[in-house]
Structure formats: structure tokens, C-alpha cells
Amino acid sequence: KSQVPDLPAKEISPSYDWFQTESLVTIVIYTKQKDMDSESVIVDYQDGCFRAEIVIKDYSYLLHTELSHEIQEDITVHVAEKTGKVEIVLKKKDNVSWKYLGHPLENHNSFTTHRETGLYYRKCQLISKVDVTHDTKLYCLMLPPGTHLQVPIGHHVYLKQTVTGTEIVKPYTPVLETLHSNLKESLHPNNKYIYIMIKIYHTGLFTPYFNCLQIGDCVSLSNPEGTFKKSQLQELEELFLVAAGTGFTPMIKILNYALTNITNLRKVKLMFFNKTEGDILWRNQLEQLADKERRFEVEFVLSEPTCEWTGKQGRISLPLLSEFVKRSLEDSRVLICICGPALFTEQGIRLLKDLNFSQEEVHGFTA
Numbered sequence: 001k002s003q004v005p006d007l008p009a010k011e012i013s014p015s016y017d018w019f020q021t022e023s024l025v026t027i028v029i030y031t032k033q034k035d036m037d038s039e040s041v042i043v044d045y046q047d048g049c050f051r052a053e054i055v056i057k058d059y060s061y062l063l064h065t066e067l068s069h070e071i072q073e074d075i076t077v078h079v080a081e082k083t084g085k086v087e088i089v090l091k092k093k094d095n096v097s098w099k100y101l102g103h104p105l106e107n108h109n110s111f112t113t114h115r116e117t118g119l120y121y122r123k124c125q126l127i128s129k130v131d132v133t134h135d136t137k138l139y140c141l142m143l144p145p146g147t148h149l150q151v152p153i154g155h156h157v158y159l160k161q162t163v164t165g166t167e168i169v170k171p172y173t174p175v176l177e178t179l180h181s182n183l184k185e186s187l188h189p190n191n192k193y194i195y196i197m198i199k200i201y202h203t204g205l206f207t208p209y210f211n212c213l214q215i216g217d218c219v220s221l222s223n224p225e226g227t228f229k230k231s232q233l234q235e236l237e238e239l240f241l242v243a244a245g246t247g248f249t250p251m252i253k254i255l256n257y258a259l260t261n262i263t264n265l266r267k268v269k270l271m272f273f274n275k276t277e278g279d280i281l282w283r284n285q286l287e288q289l290a291d292k293e294r295r296f297e298v299e300f301v302l303s304e305p306t307c308e309w310t311g312k313q314g315r316i317s318l319p320l321l322s323e324f325v326k327r328s329l330e331d332s333r334v335l336i337c338i339c340g341p342a343l344f345t346e347q348g349i350r351l352l353k354d355l356n357f358s359q360e361e362v363h364g365f366t367a
């Protein structure tokens with residue numbers, strides 16, 4: 001099953017090899033791909049079972065084996081971006097020589113489409129929950145010690161919980177712990193923590209139950225999915241983010257990444273649609289960022305404001321968008337990201353087309 005029949009001819013299945021020293025076992029995967037990075041490698045080790053999924057475009061290469069000996073839980077992943085060589089280093093629990101790597105488990109050494117591979121879940125522990133607004137909280141989940149998983153910018157994961165005997169699965173977009181860059185690395189400096197901002201709907205199928213989880217309880221979290229590519233941000237000069245409600249969540253990492261990594265970027269503007277002032281997520285943080293970062297501007301638009309609101313009002317419309325997404329130079333390289341309720345996003349994409357932005361210049365986050 002290592003070669004899929006409908007695989008484009010140039011996509012050759014990766015292969016693997018392994019070697020050992022007295023204390024380490026190194027698994028080497030030759031992906032024969034350029035542009036591989038550590039986000040493409042997802043590793044899980046639990047109860048003696050080792051699973052590594054290497055994501056290559058629409059395909060996954062899988063290693064899945066019951067290891068012949070026990071290992072320690074801190075697994076290291078190295079990716080040589082130029083050659084596509086992936087090294088997964090396992091620390092032996094006992095310094096003995098291994099005769100073989102392990103017993104193959106389901107789909108070991110296979111190269112199949114994501115759809116065929118399916119979503120893999122691991123149990124994560126709830127570490128903290130902090131109020132963001134009256135109905136939205138920031139949850140911190142800790143990956144198990146044997147897991148290596150990084151969620152790419154603009155991608156989402158699925159959370160799965162059993163509610164009264166039925167499994168419920170919903171997608172969520174991991175965010176940063178905070179927009180304050182000086183705090184960014186400090187509290188939890190490694191990749192073991194995933195932050196998720198979730199709005200609780202009292203009549204919802206999933207969120208009221210998720211919100212009942214106590215600190216220390218576990219929830220299943222999937223591998224990431226999504227179509228956004230970091231490369232869409234390269235060479236960018238102006239970035240426009242159009243968000244409604246929790247549609248703000250993908251914008252958080254995009255905003256942070258663009259301001260920190262894109263050298264030619266002149267401007268990042270966020271237009272943030274909400275019902276009321278009390279619904280605005282991270283309002284203080286956004287205003288503070290706009291104060292200290294001259295390239296960043298934020299505009300709040302309310303659909304149900306009180307009479308004291310002096311800012312912009314209404315829902316997404318041609319006049320609001322055309323005023324907001326103006327290029328500062330005629331040939332500026334721009335990207336417009338849009339996310340919110342499905343009808344909001346669909347309408348926004350239509351209006352941006354009417355405003356003559358090309359398909360490549362608009363990224364809509366849809367289900």
C-alpha cells in the first residue's frame with residue numbers, strides 16, 4: 001500500500017530507515033521533498049505505540065509500530081528543509097541493543113491521502129481557562145509528553161468529546177496566549193501547550209459540555225487541518241483582516257506572524273465586526289498593539305451598539321469594505337483574510353470580488 005495508484009507520478013513514496021547508539025534510536029525518513037518543516041511532522045508515543053505522520057501536500061506518510069523496547073517520552077524531531085530528510089530521535093529507557101524497531105501496526109509504512117489516513121486524536125489535559133468576555137474563554141490544553149505537534153498558522157484542530165453517549169467533534173483555531181509580544185514566549189516556552197478561544201453557546205451541542213471540563217480533565221485533540229499557507233504572507237506589503245465574532249481566532253497568529261516576520265510589510269489593518277462592545281475579543285490587547293505598533297490599525301464595527309457607541313455601525317457592506325481595503329499604492333501586494341459566520345464570509349468574498357480583488361488576494365476561512 002506504499003504507492004497510491006492515483007498519486008501523481010512525481011510524488012514518490014517516502015521511505016525510512018533506523019539506526020541506534022547505546023542510548024538512542026534514530027528513525028530517518030527520506031521524504032524527497034523540498035520545503036518540509038517541523039510542522040509537517042506529527043509524532044505520538046503512548047503505551048509502547050509509536051506513530052509518526054509526515055504531511056506532504058495532500059498525502060500522509062505513516063509509520064505506526066509497537067516498539068520492541070520502551071523509550072522515554074521526550075522525542076526530538078529534526079527536519080533538513082533542503083533535502084526533506086526527517087530525523088526522529090528516541091531515547092532508550094534501557095541501554096540495550098534493539099534487534100528490530102517494532103511490530104508493524106495498522107497502515108505502517110503507507111503513503112495515502114489525508115482522507116484515507118483519517119484524523120488522529122490524542123488526549124490533552126486542560127491546564128487553565130480564563131475569561132475573555134462574558135461568553136468566551138481562553139483554554140490552555142497540554143499535549144501528552146510523547147507528542148510532537150505544531151499547528152500551522154491559519155489551521156484548525158478538532159476537539160472530540162463524548163456527550164451523553166454520542167461523540168461530538170467541532171473545529172477550533174488555536175491562538176496565541178496573548179498579543180503582547182514581550183509575554184509571548186515567557187509562560188509556557190515550549191510547544192507543549194495549545195491555546196484555544198471558545199465562545200460558549202448555552203444551547204450548543206458541544207461548547208456547554210466543553211466548558212464543564214475541570215482543570216486536569218482531558219479532551220481529544222486531532223491533527224491540524226487547513227488550507228492557509230504561510231507563503232501567502234511572503235513578500236506582502238499590506239494585510240487586511242476582516243473578522244466577525246470568533247472569526248477573529250485565525251487572525252491572531254496571522255497578525256502576529258506578519259508583524260514579526262514579513263520585512264516588506266507596511267500595514268496591517270483589522271476590521272472587527274461584533275454585536276456589542278462587550279462581545280469584542282481582546283479589545284484592550286488590540287488597542288494596546290495599535291498604540292505601540294505604527295503599522296497596525298484596528299477598527300471595531302458593531303451591529304447592535306448602544307446609543308453611546310461613536311464608532312462604526314452595521315454589518316459587512318460594500319461601503320464599509322471599500323473604505324477599509326484601499327491599497328495605499330496602486331501596485332501594492334495585498335492579502336485580505338476574512339472569517340466569521342458562513343454568511344458573513346460568503347458575502348465578504350463576493351463584495352471583495354466586486355471590488356476587483358483577485359482570488360489570490362482573498363483568503364476566506366470557510367468550513
Ligand code: FAD
Pocket residue numbers: 156170171172173174196197198199200201202203204205206207208246249366367
Ligand atoms: P451548535 O450546536 O453548533 O450551536 C451554535 C449556536 O447556534 C447555538 O446558539 C445554537 O442554539 C444555534 N443553532 C444551532 N443550530 C441552529 C439552527 N439550525 N438554527 C438556528 N440556530 C441554531 N468557534 C470558536 O469559538 N473558536 C474557534 O476558534 C473556532 N474555530 C473554528 C474553525 C473552523 C474551521 C470552523 C468551521 C468553526 C470554528 N468555530 C470556532 C466554531 C465551532 O466549530 C463551533 O461551531 C461552535 O463552537 C459552536 O458549537 P456548539 O456545538 O456548541 O454549538
Ligand code: NAD
Pocket residue numbers: 156173199244245246247248249250273274275276279302303304314315316339340341342343344347365366367
Ligand atoms: P456573532 O453572532 O456574535 O456575530 C458577529 C458579527 O458577525 C455580527 O455582529 C455581524 O456583524 C456579523 N454577522 C453575523 N451573522 C451575519 C450574517 N448572517 N450576515 C452578515 N454578517 C453577519 O458571531 P459568533 O457567534 O462569534 O460566530 C462566529 C462564527 O465564526 C461562527 O459561525 C463560527 O463557526 C465561525 N468561525 C469560523 C472559523 C473558520 O475558520 N472557518 C473560525 C472561527 C469561527
